[in-house]
Amino acid sequence: MxxxxxxxxxxxxxxxxxxxxxxxxxxxxxxxxxxxxxxxxxxxxxxxxxxxxxxxxxxxxxxxxxxxxxxxxxxxxxxxxxxxxxxxxxxxxxxxPDEDPLDILKQRARGAISVYAQGxxxxxxxxxxxxxxxxxxxxxxxxxxxxxxxxxxxxxxxxxxxxxxxxxxxxxxxxxxxxxxxxxxxxxxxTLELPREEAEADHCGSCQACLDICPTAAFPAPYKLDARRCISYLTIEHKRPIPHEFRKAIGNRIYGCDDCLAVCPWNKFAQEGRETKLAARGELRAPELTELVRLDDAAFRARFTKSPVKRIGRDRFIRNVLIASGNSGEAALAVEAERLLSDASPLVRGAAVWALAQLVDRRRFDALASQMMAAETDADVRSEWEIGARLP
Known part of the structure; x- marks a missing residue:
């Protein structure tokens, strides 16, 4: 075959x-x-x-x-x-899933990986x-x-x-x-001629829970998605720095977003018959950001072997983890973000700057900017420093 x-x-x-x-x-x-x-x-x-x-x-x-x-x-x-x-x-x-996928969003020091990618x-x-x-x-x-x-x-x-x-x-x-x-x-x-089924009718009715919960207003109208605003798109498909307007809304979602799926009232039927081979791997259910942010390329590949997460690569993944770190309020993650200011990837460096702007005081941020800007050649990273310097 x-x-x-x-x-x-x-x-x-x-x-x-x-x-x-x-x-x-x-x-x-x-x-x-x-x-x-x-x-x-x-x-x-x-x-x-x-x-x-x-x-x-x-x-x-x-x-x-x-x-x-x-x-x-x-x-x-x-x-x-x-x-x-x-x-x-x-x-x-x-x-x-066998638990509410939205529960982890309250655990800001842990990363939320979409249900489909946990196995x-x-x-x-x-x-x-x-x-x-x-x-x-x-x-x-x-x-x-x-x-x-x-x-x-x-x-x-x-x-x-x-x-x-x-x-x-x-x-x-x-x-x-x-x-x-x-x-x-x-x-x-x-090529076989088989009897066809009747198409399924729409049973959404007046419910629009999936539209109302979207953190980034990615649905301009019912049944229409603007992928450019979707957290799943931004954390998986988008290859450049995540636009500033969406970073706070991303919260601790580091790969995908389940919000619109998780609130669907038809989910009450979804548990019966679940195939155990698609069960989540324990280490991907609610991983700690302090552990994930330290992954180099080899460790990333080992951690996510056989996982769909692996396809976005280490740099994009660490970008996502740093956005989540900036939203966490955890001082320990500021230390990790500072270390990544010298990362080989401009995508990672830029996200580290943003995370630090959220986690450290103005005096510390300005000191780091003065130290790092002189050697920084990437335009996107320099822009992150300049934007961070203007924050109150």
Whole structure:
């Protein structure tokens, strides 16, 4: 089987069954492999979502995520990705947390890592299951298949809604009546003609808890997200210094943000059937900032092996930890921030300056500025010193 970074695999097989006869068996096999829900739709089912996606791109709301803007027509219709696809099989795995993800936000000396990133990388976990199910399908029916999990040009959430798994809520994430806002999604494209499910209706009603709780007002309207204001985007996708206007609102969130997901009232159903392989790793539930801020590149890689956190790299991660440190009020973290003023990464140095501006008195900050500015050549870092010097 061929695979790779795209999350795509081509499979062919002789097949024993075809069409509707395989649908019930497909559900049973998916459940046996650890999937919590399954639905089928057709490749032409997301034309309305495709228009919303184009509007999102036209508004520049995708920020630095240039990969989203590449080949938008391929995302708009699965047949643009694979002309031979006849059915799209959407699958979900429940990753509902076993505790309130918002509780850690009160523990300012600890870092908040998004629920989805507290275990092993879901791309790897889900891809293995998808490939196993795809092998079974090829062996059972006369078809070809391709497997996708998040990294290819597939609009998973609209396809999941079209296949009956849930609906896109006002926070733009998928909401399920069985699993709330906590579903990992994967897709199998196939040449097999399968009976399709009815699309799921929107059950949000008048509720807008997800919009009201957003710390950075990232939703300009229900069902619309401006990623440039989203803490998940800022701490994961954004490669430059985090804009000053969002730093206080980030609090102690060091990788992602669960606020809009965590307040969804449909989450009360999300615990049942949770797959233990997606359970959080203890060291990632509520790590101490004083420990994280000391990580060099080797230690960062070791700490986050098999974790999706690893993909942003040490420098971006330490940038996030320093923002959280500045919001912590912890004097011990000022010592660590001061040490990082000489870090090799300008991204880290700049965040360290901001953290110190929040944690030390004016006299100490001015003394450090006088000492460090003479040798600083990076424009962004110099700007942080100048901004810090103007703070009251």
């Amino acid at each position: 061929a695979g790779g970074r795209s999350g795509v695999a081509d499979l062919r097989g002789p097949g024993l069954l075809s069409g509707a006869d395989v649908r019930a068996a497909l559900s049973r096999e998916a459940q046996a492999l650890g999937f919590d829900c399954i639905g089928v739709t057709t490749p032409d089912a997301i034309s309305v979502a495709a228009k919303h996606f184009r509007d999102f791109l036209d508004a520049g709301a995708h920020g630095d995520m240039d990969w989203l803007a590449r080949d938008p027509e391929r995302r708009a219709d699965p047949r643009g990705l694979w002309p031979d696809v006849r059915s799209v099989i959407m699958l979900g795995v429940n990753y509902g 092993d990388d879901y791309h790897d976990v889900i891809k293995k299951r998808l490939k196993a199910l795809a092998r079974w399908l090829v062996a059972t029916a006369n078809c070809e298949v391709k497997v996708f999990v998040d990294t290819a040009a597939v609009m998973e959430k609209p396809l999941a809604q079209a296949s009956g798994l849930g609906w896109q809520g006002k926070h733009t994430n998928l909401v399920s009546r069985e699993f709330g806002s906590w579903l990992f999604l994967g897709a199998i494209f196939t």
